[in-house]
Amino acid sequence: MHNFDFVKPSSIADAVKALSKEGAQALSGGQTLTPTMKQRLAAPTVLVSLTGIDEMKGVCLGEDGLSIGAATPHAVVAKEAAKHYPALAMLAGGIGDPAVRNRGTIGGSLANNDPAACYPAGVLGSGATVVTNRRKIAADDYFQGMFTTALEEGEIITGVTFPIPEKAAYVKFNQPASRFALTAVFVAKFKDGVRVAVTGASNDGVFRWSEAEKALSGHFAASAVEGLSVSSDGMIGDLHGTPAYRANLVKVLTKRAVAAAQ
Amino acid sequence: MPKDTGIGASSKRREDVRFLSGRGNYTDDLAMHGQTYAVFVRSNVAHGRIKSIDTSAASKMPGVLAIFTGEDFKDVGGNPAGWLINSRDGTPMREPKRPVLAHGKVRHVGDAYAAVVAETYNQAKDAAQQLADDSEIEELPAIVDMRKAVADPSNRVHDEIPDNLCFDWGWIEDNRAAVDAAFKSAPHITTLELVNNRLVPNAMEPRSSIGEYFPGTGDYKLTTTSQNPHLTRLLVSAFVLGIPENKLTVVAPDVGGGFGSKIYHYGEEALVLAASRKLGRPVRWTAERTESFLTDAHGRDHVTKIEMASTKDGEILAIRTETLANVGAYLSNFSTATPTFLHGTLMAGPYKVPHVYVNVKTVFTNTAPVDAYRGAGRPEATFSIERIVDKMCRELGLDPFEVRRKNLIQPDQFPYTTPVGLVYDTGNYQATLDKLIELADVAGFEGRAAASKAKGKLRGMGLSTWIEACGIAPSNLVGVLGSRVGLYDAATVRVNATGNISVMTGAHSHGQGHETVFAQIVAEKLGIAESSVEIVHGDTSKIPFGMGSYGSRSLAVCGAAMTKAVDKIIAKGKKIAAHMLEASENDIVFADGKFSVAGTDKAKSFGEIAFSAYVPHNYPLETLEPGLEETAFYDPANFTYPAGAYLCEVEVDPETGKVDIASFTCADDFGHVMNPMIVEGQVHGGVGQGIGQALLENTAYDENGQLLTASYMDYAMPRADDVPFYTVDHSCVTPCTHNPLGVKGCGEAGAIGSPPAVVNAVIDALHRGGHTHVKHIDMPVSPSRVWQAING
């Protein structure tokens, strides 16, 4: 690891100011950034911690739905969202291990947009809104491919607002080594339709499976997906599974998520 | 009533108090005055010619004290192979030099070709990066696939070895014609091609070494993560650096797991010693996890074709195998013994097979060196045999339990001479199989299968009846077979003046629990409290010359030496007691910690005798030396042969291919058991590793020799929720006939017996689910491979 300066502002404004310095980078839970720095693949000169900013922490039910501060650790979401949005709480509680969940945050996960991460499926599947220091970004506009998002230079996520569906579930099939999603599916049934978001499977990162959404919006049952087929074009192929295997998982896990939705 | 102390008691592991409370004393924990840091510059190509290394910029960087390259070590010795194997045509194996730092060529990703020593770790890292940037390495085509390696003589890992072949070994060559004849006339032949997957050892503690040089005396000290400090000292002294043995101390303090990977001497150890001499300061190095993945000696990596000749009702007539064994880029110390004498000699399994022939071609590739890893050769043999027995049963429609029972060596046939050179001294394989069938409730399987089916899962059951040879090893026998070391062990029992005891052992504990078990044995034999016995290991300046721990040998070999030393203590104690009690030595009996005159109430306690030995005022000084300390060396008369039967039940999710271990049952015969809790722990750990190999662990190199699984993001280690609650039994006991404790060794058993049980269970589940086209799935039997097999 190279040397760096460390600042821990207590307001969003101060954080944004600190981040305007050359070589500065936001540090949230550090579960992705610190290992990268240890491997000398990243060498920020200033780390701006976001975890001392009260307005970026906590889970709160409001008129627009459930708002979660960007610096809220997964473990807190797992606990505090359980009453309001059990599927999302379950998603958070299935990330990594207790140590990762106690430090890793929703904002860090969304900023990173790992193609095998869990939160992107929860956010896209819920049609949530990503709130930054500058604007509000709809989930459909936010995710722009593996490790790519709508965030601009100097823009930080401050929170995420989730509309709460009637029923939802997240079903994750672990990659055996990392236990990130080899493929995972988030299904959410709203009054006006069903959203199905898939992570881990595609070379383009998280995506919505629109055929399934259509079928499930007509009839919310696992059988509605049965006749659909998933193309393996564009699916990830690696040591842990071929594109065809992942395409199979998309369908199997969607059915299971529908069956599990509550 | 279970005992609560001494032999057979489940005494709590005393070492765990420090391990679990963070008070262990590992190499990297030791701070040294004036210490410096070494960082290695490692090849990022699998195969390349070193054109130039420009040290000028790196050497001027802040804190840099010294830079070493292969050039600095070209005149010192190489790290040798410990076992000479001859090819079928009688020619000796090819032994390329393994230098401290690569010279001329780099031969695998991670091969170190330079090292930087600096005041701080980060300064050394910075300079190492600079040095890497300033090195010109011409990339050569990588040799990764063993079949291509032997087929293409133009591309060579070592320029002087034309076909990348280390040796082509036949076992037993003289039997080959008879084996071939048995196949010609056989009513049924089963054939199976399989891969025994390469494994990364993944000790929790990475390798770490500190070199110290003491200019005042010219002494050296190497503190290092070793399973056998004397062996490391011997290799550094006699082969690599030429430091006299009496000027070099090797200390292996607490060591956090080895599984074989810390048996061997590595170049990093020689480098820190040489660097400390040059700088006159301690030089330390600890592997980063990526370095562990790239450079610890890996395990297994066989590609095998096995054939089995049998009658139509499942009587095994002959076994024939052809194996390509990957040795990697260089010969690690026991890499040539592992695929040969620890593998071919076990190819009859626990069965009465009249004819067996094993051929092993060991191949150099541009991959990390491969050597012994928990089980070492015996898991490869067991996997091949137990998979093909199962396949034979399936082809002939026979019951796998009955076929095994029919072929097992009968209890009255011991000692049993196999056609592959071993004499099994004792065993009762029917007993463990019967025990297993009872414990695993085989009778209730159909009910469980129906319950699984109701959940949409396919249930299967897989059996493995295994044997291994451990308690390594009789020196004269292994000498004839090519070993360049003896495999005895040694222990010193020092009774202190106040009656407590220090035992210095050649065996080294790196997680096994010797400090507990050895103390139990000594305490029982001397009739004193376990807490009065302290076990000292891992420091060549304190312990007698022993060969360390691997091959499930510590108890069977070092424990035997210790027992002999205790017997000598008792014999001397009797002489002292006879004098003090004014009786004849022949009338002294020793029991319950007391020396007494038979038939009288005259007695001296063990403590009184000890005190008298060191304060010899009333002592037979004319005929007896004072002091009470004895050393014994023990060389085993034979290997020991633990054996057992394992049953695995799995549930397969046919939609995703995911395999869950539903249950795993072990019925083992380890001879006499000294501490049941520790034995069970060893079996749990071994079976866990076997399940890891069977389901999860995949060491994948791409065609350019890049390790694709060089971190835990891609290398899947078994975790607690990947393994079931085990049912473990060791109540079937046939004591070893040739060591004083009657023990056989249990450290590797789980890793040897379990992989075929798991894979057999998966195949069984698929067949029961109607997927009868699936004959075999290579390990690791990952979800995607199972799904592929079902849908293939």
Ligand SMILES: Cc1cc2nc3c(=O)[nH]c(=O)nc-3n(C[C@H](O)[C@H](O)[C@H](O)COP(=O)(O)OP(=O)(O)OC[C@H]3O[C@@H](n4cnc5c(N)ncnc54)[C@H](O)[C@@H]3O)c2cc1C
């Ligand atoms: C062992 C392990 C297992 C894991 N398993 C899973 C898993 O199963 N599923 C899963 O989804 N994830 C998993 N993760 C990742 C984990 O969820 C991390 O928390 C997440 O990837 C990053 O969050 P963080 O808060 O740690 O971010 P950091 O590491 O602090 O930052 C990550 C990146 O985001 C930027 N950043 C951070 N916060 C903000 C913000 N508010 N606005 C803008 N940019 C920001 C940083 O500058 C950095 O570039 C795992 C991680 C580990 C170490």
